[in-house]
Structure formats: structure tokens, C-alpha cells
Amino acid sequence: MLWSVLKILFFVVIVAALALGAGFVMENGPSVLLRVGSIEFAPSPLVAIICALLLLLAVWLILKLAGLLVAVVRFLNGDETAMSRYFDRHREKRGYEALSEGMMALASGEGQLALTKANRAERYLGKPELTRLLTAQAAEQVGDRKTAEEAYKAMLTDDRTRFVGVRGILKQKLADGDTETALKLAEKAFAMKPGHTETQDTLLQLQAGQSDWAGARKTLSAKLKHGSLPRDVHRRRDAVLALSEAKDVIEEGGTIEAREAAIEANRLSPDLVPAAVMAAHGYIAQDKPRYATRVLKKAWDAQPHPDLAAAFAAIQPDETPEARLKRFQPLLRSHPEHEETRLLAAELNLAAEDFPAARKAVAQIASAEGANARALTIMAAVERGEGGDDHVVRAWLARAVTAPRGPAWVCDNCQNIHGHWAPTCDNCGAFDTLSWREPPRSEVSMPGGVEMLPLLVGPAPKPVPEDAPVVLHEGDVEDAETLETEDDGPVEEKAK
């Protein structure tokens, strides 16, 4: 405000000074005398002023011409763009201004303004490889998919921008869920830039999602080659893919040595378990139970796991509980103190109705702080099998209801819990993210929690004031009388 007033004042002062000066010059007659050689002339003051202005104009013109002359000289010396640069400099300046303003607008979230600036920059600069990207991103920001797609497609025509174009369309297809087209685009992008980590990951995920295991293995080895994957992670993931591939072609699959090599290479990684289970199921399907036993025994030696035990049971599905207990002895002797081994021993003994042995295996785990539901239900079944009091059985079951569920296949990416291992997460589609661990507590707590207990253990025997908090301890449960316990509970079935 103050600055504007000052400017106006300054302008008024200049005009007044000029008027005064002109009047003074007119009144005082000719004071300028020009002499060229022997000729003298005295111009009128007004002419003198006009002459001075013309002189200034001439100097400006000469400077401009000198710039042009420099450009011409450069052009003659072989700088072919010097001339056009000289003439385009002005346009270029405005073009770059528009471009930088457009980028600022994009960064500050003003998509529409960025689009306008992009068009303007394109008009002045005529450099589509620069402005198309701005157009595409600005269009994406304002949700104008069509313009964005057109801009990306236009980028495909130029070698310098083709990769960016492919990547842009790829992202659009992924957002649409069109994985088939996305896979083709990802393959194209990967062929252009095999070292581009994001493209590698996208391609790998798409290939794994569509069970293209052979393609995924190639992508994985490219990741290793370009240093975007540590060697041990590569080895584990490659084994996962190899086993997934082997699962598809198990009939013509590799030799047992090849599979065992893959399993042995992954001895210390959690993915060992699904790999061994897959291999074992392959052998069972081929009617080679001895190979299946060997693979599972080796895997169990590395890490006891219920999936291994289940696969081991599947080798002889129709045997008696006693025969099964005997056949499992090699597994039970390996890692005898491991919780998984103890629970397995308890379940096998339970099925064979050797209750003291089952109790011996499970008692310590079930009594421990934070025992999981599996240990507690086994304990309840043991009590029941030994003819223990109903209230003792019920006490164990009541604890099991609110106990942690125990470890499960949990996605490290989205925390989704899976019943079975898979190379990709069912929920978020990420590749190789499932690990065997305790799920986050909040994800597994039952709706209702403790409030559901009265339904399981029967109504409370004594009337309780309505506003009294429901707190159940083992002692409370002992008083409940009406629980119907079936002879063959789900607990015992589980062990079979």
C-alpha cells in the first residue's frame, strides 16, 4: 500500500520535473550547439531532446544487433542451434517459467493449475518429453484418468520417456485390478530396465499372483544380480518358488536329491516347513512314503511344526492310534523338550488312550503362564479321559476359551492370519510374507470374551445381583453344574 503511494508520488515528481525542464529549455533559447567539421547548427531544444532519445534508441538497437551478430558468428562456426536459440530465448524463458510454476502447483496439490501451466509450457517450449509428465501427473491428481492415460501413451512414442509411460499405464492397470495387462506391461518395463527395483517387485508380485513360478524365479535372480536382494533371502524365496513350481509339475518333478538340496539350503529359514510339506505331499502322491518320511524327519530336526506332523500323519492315513504313536517315535525323539514336540506327544498318546503319558507330556505347558488354547484343551481331554471331575475338565476348557490361539501363519505385511501357508498373502497379495508366529493379540481375541463363558459352563448356580461385574475364576466355574460334556469331545478328535 505504502509502496504504491510512493510510486505514484515518484511518478508525479518526474512528470513535474520534465515539464519544468522543458519550459526552461524553451524559454532560454538555443543552448545546444553542434559542430561537425566546419558545419555548425543549433537545433531547437525540443529537437535536441528528440535527438537524444533517438540516440538512446540507436544504442539499444546496436546492442541487440551485436547479440544477433554473435549468434550469426556462432552459427557460421558450426553451432547450428545458435540462431534459433537467439530468437527462441524469450519463448524458452516463458516456457520454463510456466514449467516450474506447474511443478510447484503439482507439489502443492493444485492439479488443475498444474495442468494449465503444463499446456502453457508445452506451447512455449515444444518439448513434450518434459511437459507430458507434468500433464500426466497433474491429470492424475485431479482424477482425470483419460488425460493421464493419453499423456502416458504419448510418452511411449519417445525413447526417452517410454519407460515412464509404461510405468504410468502399469500403475493405472494395477489400480483397476487388471492384473493380466499389468503383467504384460511389467514384463515390458522389466525388459527396458532390469535393474529397476520397483519394477522387479511389481513383476514378481504379479507373476507369483498368477502362479507363473518360472517367470518369477527369473525375476528373482535378476533382483539378486542387481543387488536389490540379499543372498540368503534370495535362496529362501527361490526355494519357495521352486517348490511351488514343483507342486505344479510334481509328476515330472526333480529327483529327491534336488528337493532335499532345496530343503537343506533353507534349513534355518521358516519357509522350510511349507517346502518340506509340499515335497512330502508330492512323494505321498507318487506312492513313495519312505522319501516323504525322510524329508519330513529332516525338516522336523530343523524346526518342529504342526504342519510337518500333519503331513507325517498323512503318509499312513488309516493306521491305528497305537501304530501311529510308534511310527512318530523318530519325530518325538528329536527336540523332546520343544513345545511342539510335547503337544504332539500328548495328542498321539491321547488318541492311543495312554492318558498318563499324555498328561506327562502336556502338564508343564498347560500350567505355565500364557498357555495357549491347544495345550489347555488337551489337558481338559486328559482329565476327562482319566475320569477326573467334571468341574476340573470345565475349568481347563474355561481357561482355553480366553487363552491365546497359539502360533499361526501371519502375514508380516498386513497381519492377516492364514489357515494354510501360501507363497502369496490371500489378503494383500504380497509375496513371501507369511511367517509362523503368535498373531497380534487384538486380532484373535474373541468377541464377547469372558462374557461368553456362562454360555459354555452353564448358568451360575446362585443369583447374582444384576449390576455385579462378571468375573470368572476357576472357583466360579466349579459351581456350574449343567454343562453337557460329550463323550468324544472335539479335543480327542483333533488328536486323531
Ligand SMILES: [Zn+2]
Ligand atoms: Zn498380507
